[in-house]
Amino acid sequence: MKKYKRRLYVILTFILCLSVVDPISATTISELRDNVKKNQSQLKNAQQKADEAQEAQEGVEEEIEEIDAELVNLITDINLCEEAINDKEEEIYRTQLDYDAAVAEKDEQYASMKIRIQFMYEKGDSSYLHMFFGAGNMGDMVNKAKYVEELYDYDRKLLVEYEDTVKRVQELWDTLEEDKSELETSRTELQEGQAYMEELLAQKKEEYENYSVMLTKAKQEAATYTARIKQETAQIRKLEEEERKRREEEERKRKEEEERRRKEQEAMLADGDSDSGEAPKKQETPKPTSSGGGKGQDIANYACKFIGNPYVAGGTSLTNGADCSGFVMSVYKNFGINLPRSSYSQSTVGKGVSYSDARPGDVIYYGGHVGIYIGNGQIVHASTERTGIKITSATYRNIITVRRIV
Secondary structure, X not given: OHHHHHHHHHHHHHHHXXXXXXXXXXXXXXXXXXXXXXXXXXXXXXXXXXXXXXXXXXXXXXXXXXXXXXXXXXXHHHHHHHHHHHHHHHHXXXXXXXXXXXXXXXXXXXXXXXXXXXXXXXXXXHHHHHHHHOOOOHHHHXXXXXXXHHHHHHHXXXXXXXXXXXXXXXXXXXXXHHHHHHHHHHHHHHHHHHHHHHHHHHHHHHHHHHHHHHHHHHHHHHHHHHXXXXXXXXXXXXXXXXXXXXXXXXXXXXXXXXXXXHHHHHHXXXXXXXXXXXXXXXXXXXXXXXXXXXXHHHHHHHHHOOOOOOEOOOOEEOOOEEOHHXXXXXXXXXXXXXXXXXXXXXXXXXXXXXXXXXXXXXXXXXXXXXXXXXXXXXXXXEEEOOOEEEEEEOOOOOOOEEEEOO
């Protein structure tokens, strides 16, 4: 009878050990995690598109600013050219007046010379002879001859001077006309350049608007995926909490059951079995084993040494201050691993893994922020200037991606 009771007890224990957890919750959490992982990948793609569109748009914006500056310079040059042309036209007008006056004076002097020459020619040599022979004395005759010679010299001198003036004014007028022609050519070229730059500016503005549409669309997609990740993460937290409470309740019941069975076993053993003098062996509770982690665990342990040190924007010093990506970069650098400087660049290194598979040393990217996973659902990161480097729950923000580097 006692042997039968012991066998019954063993059978009952075996049946209880075969009890399994409710697979529905586990399956639901697994599906949600898969969805989160997919949405994280899609969110990252959307953010990359947004970054590329933003970068391209900024590049076009710089080109627009350069074109605007070039247009200002062109318009300024055109205005200066217009003013120079107006000045040249004024100079040409004044020179034309001087030229007309010089020509008029030359023509007048030339006409006077022709009249005197014609008079003397018509009077013939007798006029000269009469003028010379009519002189009262030799001195008077010499004076009259000298007068005639001086008259010729005077006429020739004036005529030469007037001709030189006309020539000089003509050369000046020609030079001014050449200058004006050059200015007009420059103005035409500048106006053509202005037209080209205005056309190019219109194209760049259209290109800028296209990138603006792309950026808006990418941001909308990112917002959609972010909302999905946030919702699914909240569901995971809720299910994980329910799972934790369920397991705690199962553990409590298991311990109660074990205690009940232990008391029943003690009661049965108290009755004794005359055929067996051996005391029952006490079952040893297995000790928990470490999941290891190797170098990743070393990285996590090393990162935790700097908890409490300051946060400094743009910093990379683990002791004097670092920002989030500078902290991660410097921690990994201590192990001979070079990571890029920005948080977004760090989100592309290594291999992507799901949060459920995260191990110590993994880098978790939240969108503009990174931290190092240290296990037990926690990260160490350079948080803010107020809090510095600290430990935080890994799910305190929506996770974009988890990167396995070692």
